[in-house]
Amino acid sequence: MSESLQATASARTGRRTGPFPTPARRRRYLIVVGVLLVIALLATYGILGYGNRAEFMSRQWVTIAGLRVESVVVILVVAFCQSFATVSFQTATQNRILTPSIMGFESMYVAIQTAAVFFLGISGVTLLDGPARFFLQAGLMVLMSVLLYSWLLSGRFGNLHIMLLVGVVIGGGLGSLSTFMQRLLEPNEFDILSARLLGSISNASTENLPYVIPVCLAAGVALWLRSRRMNLMALGRDATNNLGLNHRRELMTTLLLVSIMMAMTTSLVGPMTFLGFLVATLAYSLTDTYDHRLILPVAFLAGYSVLALAYFTLRNVFYAGGAVTVIVELVGGLVFLIVLLRKGRL
Amino acid sequence: MSLTTTPPDAPRDAPSARPGTAPRRARWRLAWPLLLALAATLALMVLSLFVGVYDISGGEGGWEMFWITRVPRTVSLVLAGAAMSMAGLVMQQMTQNRFVEPTTTGTTEWAGLGLLVTMIALPSPGIMERMVGAVLFSFVGTMVFFLFLRRVTLRSSLIVPIIGIMLGAVVSSISTFIALQHDLLQSLGIWFAGSFTGVVRGRYELLWIVLVVAVLVFVVADQFTVAGLGRDVATNVGLNYNLVVFLGVTMVALVTGVTTVVIGALPFLGLIVPNVVSLIRGDNLRTNLPWVCLTGVWVVTVCDIIGRTIIMPFEVPVSLILGVVGAVVFVTLLVRRRRHV
Amino acid sequence: MISLENVFKRYSDDVAIGPISLEIPRGGVTALVGPNGAGKSTVLTMIGRLQEPDAGTIRVGGHDVARTPSKTIAKVLSILRQENHFVTRLTVRQLVGFGRYPHSRGRLTVEDEQHIDRAIEFLDLAELQDRFLDQLSGGQRQRAYVAMVLAQDTDYVLLDEPLNNLDMQHSVQMMKQLRRAADELGRTIVIVLHDINYAAHYADRIVAMNDGRLTETGPPEEIVRGEVLSRIFHTPVEVVDGPQGRPVCVYF
Numbered sequence: 001m002s003e004s005l006q007a008t009a010s011a012r013t014g015r016r017t018g019p020f021p022t023p024a025r026r027r028r029y030l031i032v033v034g035v036l037l038v039i040a041l042l043a044t045y046g047i048l049g050y051g052n053r054a055e056f057m058s059r060q061w062v063t064i065a066g067l068r069v070e071s072v073v074v075i076l077v078v079a080f081c082q083s084f085a086t087v088s089f090q091t092a093t094q095n096r097i098l099t100p101s102i103m104g105f106e107s108m109y110v111a112i113q114t115a116a117v118f119f120l121g122i123s124g125v126t127l128l129d130g131p132a133r134f135f136l137q138a139g140l141m142v143l144m145s146v147l148l149y150s151w152l153l154s155g156r157f158g159n160l161h162i163m164l165l166v167g168v169v170i171g172g173g174l175g176s177l178s179t180f181m182q183r184l185l186e187p188n189e190f191d192i193l194s195a196r197l198l199g200s201i202s203n204a205s206t207e208n209l210p211y212v213i214p215v216c217l218a219a220g221v222a223l224w225l226r227s228r229r230m231n232l233m234a235l236g237r238d239a240t241n242n243l244g245l246n247h248r249r250e251l252m253t254t255l256l257l258v259s260i261m262m263a264m265t266t267s268l269v270g271p272m273t274f275l276g277f278l279v280a281t282l283a284y285s286l287t288d289t290y291d292h293r294l295i296l297p298v299a300f301l302a303g304y305s306v307l308a309l310a311y312f313t314l315r316n317v318f319y320a321g322g323a324v325t326v327i328v329e330l331v332g333g334l335v336f337l338i339v340l341l342r343k344g345r346l
Numbered sequence: 347m348s349l350t351t352t353p354p355d356a357p358r359d360a361p362s363a364r365p366g367t368a369p370r371r372a373r374w375r376l377a378w379p380l381l382l383a384l385a386a387t388l389a390l391m392v393l394s395l396f397v398g399v400y401d402i403s404g405g406e407g408g409w410e411m412f413w414i415t416r417v418p419r420t421v422s423l424v425l426a427g428a429a430m431s432m433a434g435l436v437m438q439q440m441t442q443n444r445f446v447e448p449t450t451t452g453t454t455e456w457a458g459l460g461l462l463v464t465m466i467a468l469p470s471p472g473i474m475e476r477m478v479g480a481v482l483f484s485f486v487g488t489m490v491f492f493l494f495l496r497r498v499t500l501r502s503s504l505i506v507p508i509i510g511i512m513l514g515a516v517v518s519s520i521s522t523f524i525a526l527q528h529d530l531l532q533s534l535g536i537w538f539a540g541s542f543t544g545v546v547r548g549r550y551e552l553l554w555i556v557l558v559v560a561v562l563v564f565v566v567a568d569q570f571t572v573a574g575l576g577r578d579v580a581t582n583v584g585l586n587y588n589l590v591v592f593l594g595v596t597m598v599a600l601v602t603g604v605t606t607v608v609i610g611a612l613p614f615l616g617l618i619v620p621n622v623v624s625l626i627r628g629d630n631l632r633t634n635l636p637w638v639c640l641t642g643v644w645v646v647t648v649c650d651i652i653g654r655t656i657i658m659p660f661e662v663p664v665s666l667i668l669g670v671v672g673a674v675v676f677v678t679l680l681v682r683r684r685r686h687v
Numbered sequence: 688m689i690s691l692e693n694v695f696k697r698y699s700d701d702v703a704i705g706p707i708s709l710e711i712p713r714g715g716v717t718a719l720v721g722p723n724g725a726g727k728s729t730v731l732t733m734i735g736r737l738q739e740p741d742a743g744t745i746r747v748g749g750h751d752v753a754r755t756p757s758k759t760i761a762k763v764l765s766i767l768r769q770e771n772h773f774v775t776r777l778t779v780r781q782l783v784g785f786g787r788y789p790h791s792r793g794r795l796t797v798e799d800e801q802h803i804d805r806a807i808e809f810l811d812l813a814e815l816q817d818r819f820l821d822q823l824s825g826g827q828r829q830r831a832y833v834a835m836v837l838a839q840d841t842d843y844v845l846l847d848e849p850l851n852n853l854d855m856q857h858s859v860q861m862m863k864q865l866r867r868a869a870d871e872l873g874r875t876i877v878i879v880l881h882d883i884n885y886a887a888h889y890a891d892r893i894v895a896m897n898d899g900r901l902t903e904t905g906p907p908e909e910i911v912r913g914e915v916l917s918r919i920f921h922t923p924v925e926v927v928d929g930p931q932g933r934p935v936c937v938y939f
Binding site for chain 1: 732735736737756757758759760761762765766767768771772773774775776777778780781783784785786788789792793794795799800803817836839
């Protein structure tokens with residue numbers, strides 16, 4: 001049967017079907033990666049070396065830089081988690097507006113942290129400290145969000161919008177629930193909790209870094225290896241199933257990995273509602289391709305550049321290092337509205 | 347495009363249900379559940395009057411405290427509950443969308459921003475100035491929301507609240523930013539959390555303004571329904587579309603602004619109350635109006651009593667309880683709706 | 688061969704589809720017709736395993752669609768639904784390339800590229816192959832989707848109302864191309880059609896459905912008759928002789 005098909009085909013072979021329709025677009029992509037790399041390196045150098053009077057790479061310089069390297073690591077981890085999780089989530093749910101943060105993944109983590117203090121009390125919480133508590137909380141959050149969102153996304157609502165709206169509302173409700181429980185706490189319990197919950201880049205919960213980094217890497221690599229499947233998932237449930245991939249199973253796996261990454265970033269610096277959106281939107285417009293093997297690294301680089309640049313400027317120019325998350329949120333939120341208006345649809 | 351006949355989704359109230367034309371018996375059948383509900387409301391109010399840390403029946407100056415705190419508190423519960431539910435109803439009629447209300451359109455967040463801006467711009471703003479600021483900002487915010495609706499193609503009615511909530515999130519991140527600049531971050535949470543704790547004599551009287559709005563809704567409710575069917579339909583039946591929209595937005599802004607200044611945010615109230623009422627009683631705008639009012643009062647009062655008693659002698663802001671309860675009811679409504687379709 | 692055995696699906700207390708038993712032989716074009724809500728699309732999507740029946744078995748080319756791994760089925764049948772909305776921007780060629788996923792798992796080989804070329808050529812898309820889908824007209828886009836399922840290189844091709852939103856010129860063009868795919872490439876094409884005249888003209892078999900049940904099956908000569916069609920569509924239909932001696936249904 002393909003013989004006759006061959007007969008109709010012209011000699012137009014030798015063409016390649018790639019992520020870029022023209023060489024110019026490939027060039028553009030490489031330039032984008034190059035520029036982002038330069039920005040990222042400059043910002044990193046800025047954070048490590050600003051006001052560092054010692055000679056570059058001398059022993060003193062390294063000592064001073066070493067004190068600041070923690071911030072860089074935190075920015076790296078947060079950018080990595082937020083970018084990978086957001087892009088994957090948006091692909092899996094076939095939308096480019098809502099992100100795991102907006103859908104309440106982070107609120108879930110905060111609610112679980114609060115609930116732990118609320119139900120166990122200080123004694124219970126301090127009894128279970130260190131890696132055990134960290135993994136228990138993260139595991140619980142992953143379990144809960146996979147249960148909740150798999151229920152939401154299972155297709156029994158049929159409609160993407162309804163499940164997105166439910167997610168947004170649940171996110172808000174979880175936020176209220178957390179604040180509610182916090183109000184019921186004893187003042188000293190509240191102190192312990194807020195020390196854990198309120199994070200920023202300059203004041204991150206770095207004691208968790210030894211566990212966060214390997215977990216993030218594992219989840220990120222797993223997502224990366226699923227790039228080709230994600231390319232397919234972006235075409236929607238029916239097309240995915242038609243092409244022989246089990247959409248439901250793919251969705252569950254993606255959600256699992258996304259919720260792991262969201263748990264990691266929230267445990268470090270707390271919730272950041274619009275960062276993921278900002279980074280993913282940047283990555284889509286910078287790459288303009290369907291291929292996740294090309295989108296994901298750009299999203300990560302863009303996320304790192306944005307955060308590092310904001311951190312550097314706010315810390316050294318405006319002396320307001322604590323405001324980084326707030327500023328990034330503000331910019332992200334405004335971009336969100338502009339994109340919504342320009343696109344004219346969800 | 348012209349529409350010659352009555353709109354397909356005509357105003358929801360059937361003319362036969364108007365009390366004036368109904369026979370006496372039917373009118374009575376309509377009235378007695380309402381009277382019962384009124385009695386229940388009164389009972390709740392009495393309960394609210396006597397619940398609290400301070401023992402008003404004993405102790406010295408008990409009755410004085412009663413007049414200074416309990417009465418104002420109960421009055422504002424009634425006013426805020428009724429008015430916010432009505433504001434939700436008005437917005438739902440105007441957008442013909444069940445999931446729209448001041449918190450799902452960003453209006454509440456705009457009111458908060460207005461309050462914050464007034465606090466920073468003026469040296470020591472009185473309650474009147476703060477109110478004007480909040481009302482102005484809620485007006486602008488609601489208008490912005492309507493502009494958004496016009497720009498964004500709506501493939502589903504569910505997108506409307508998503509856009510509104512996101513708009514609210516952006517506005518509140520602006521508030522956070524401003525507050526951070528002025529070292530007001532701590533106070534911000536306290537101002538915006540809806541709570542009846544601070545309601546005492548001399549600090550709540552502005553709330554009576556919303557009573558006027560609530561009464562006005564009874565008079566003009568039908569016009570909002572017609573306006574909700576769109577400019578073309580409204581103009582076709584001889585309604586000044588712009589005027590009605592302006593009136594509606596003003597009313598919503600007034601209610602939201604005043605409530606935000608005096609009490610704070612009351613999330614989801616305007617959404618769950620009209621929806622629950624129409625779930626039980628069916629879609630009949632005119633006969634549902636009093637029920638929306640009363641149910642709004644019940645919900646707020648019960649939430650406030652819970653907030654007062656749950657960690658005595660401290661209080662939990664009513665907005666937190668409403669936030670949790672409201673989210674649960676909202677999600678239930680969404681899931682239910684799906685099952686019916 | 689596609690065979691359905693007592694296939695049944697319940698939507699609510701009063702809406703159900705089936706039980707349906709049906710055999711569609713290999714080769715040719717089979718049209719599924721019937722009034723709105725008759726269950727045509729549901730039957731098609733159940734054959735294409737995008738929906739699961741509550742009871743009964745469906746076999747396509749000897750494979751039980753419910754039991755066979757999706758991967759294997761994707762090399763036997765392809766299905767295109769009505770609504771196709773993607774969040775990513777794709778060129779025509781990239782879209783058609785996705786049709787090769789079942790064979791290459793996303794790593795396109797030289798052979799895959801040849802299949803893509805042929806599918807593009809077959810649907811006259813060579814000029815448009817580097818254009819983005821959102822730059823195309825509705826008819827061109829529809830052709831690109833069909834090219835994708837043809838590139839999938841399956842014996843069975845299921846299409847759900849591919850003429851939706853197409854004007855007269857593009858509808859005829861599409862039907863001719865599908866006819867050629869059946870005749871020249873030996874594909875078995877099952878297609879849901881709204882317009883009985885297209886079915887009468889281009890199909891080898893017509894399967895008529897009504898209220899979730901199968902009412903008539905047979906070649907066009909048997910189905911395209913006034914009294915049969917009037918029964919199927921609940922409206923008086925008259926069949927007159929058109930040009931070239933083909934029957935034309937009149938129902939205005």
